[in-house]
Amino acid sequence: MVDIIPDIAVKAEGRGDVTADYFPTFRHFIIIDRDGDNKPYRGAWKYSDVIKMGTEEDRLKLADIERQIRPDDPVNIQYTSGTTGQPKGATLTHHNVVNNAYFVGRRAGYNEKRTIICIPNPLYHCFGCVMGSLSACVHLQTCVFPAxxxxxxxxxxAIHEEKLV
Structure with a gap:
């Protein structure tokens, strides 16, 4: 990441407001850091700090937006090469994503016992986003992102050390 976004290595710690030549509209880099050692990413926002930034006004605004969301509203555009090999976006709805996460989790047995799940895929991948992290959230499981x-x-x-499934 430092090669692509050098600002995250040189900005003041916890600033989060970075720029990148490769991505002119890129402004914020947020890191979820389990052990607190984010030295290579000093200029990144820490997720725990971002959560604390929310105000009561923000919470009220979010509650209002939540009331307006409907199950068939789009939530995600998942890119795939499908059967043609040409990239294309598939628009997924809230119902589609949550339903998939729920049933994938049930099939994996997440509804039967608590477990720790290894999610090696990036979150932009359908496994990392829906079948991994969202399915774990729906079924109250713990996720480990090994890299x-x-x-x-x-x-x-991670599988060996943490005894993951």
């Missing part, structure tokens, strides 16, 4: 991007060795180490 910032796919890393087979990190996944194997």
């Amino acid at each position: 910032p991007s796919f890393d087979a060795l990190a996944a194997i180490q």
Whole structure:
């Protein structure tokens, strides 16, 4: 990430407001850091700090927006090459995504017992986004993300060390 967004290594700690030549509209980098050691990403926002930034006015605004959302409203555009090999976006609805997460979790047995799930895929991938993290949330499971991007060795180490499924 530092190669693509050098600002995250040189900005003041916890600032989060970064720029990147490759991505001219990119402004914020948020990191979820389990062990608190985010030295390579000093300029990133810490997720825990971002959550604390919300005000009562923000919570009221969010509650109002939540009341307006309907199950068949679009929530995500998942990009796929499908059967043609050409990239295309598939618009997914709230119902579609939550329904998939629920039933994938049931099929995996997440509704029967608490477990810790290894999610080696990036969150922009359908497995990382829906079948992994959202399914875990729907069924109150714990997720471990072994690396910032796919890393087979990190996944194997996490599975072994954390006794993951």
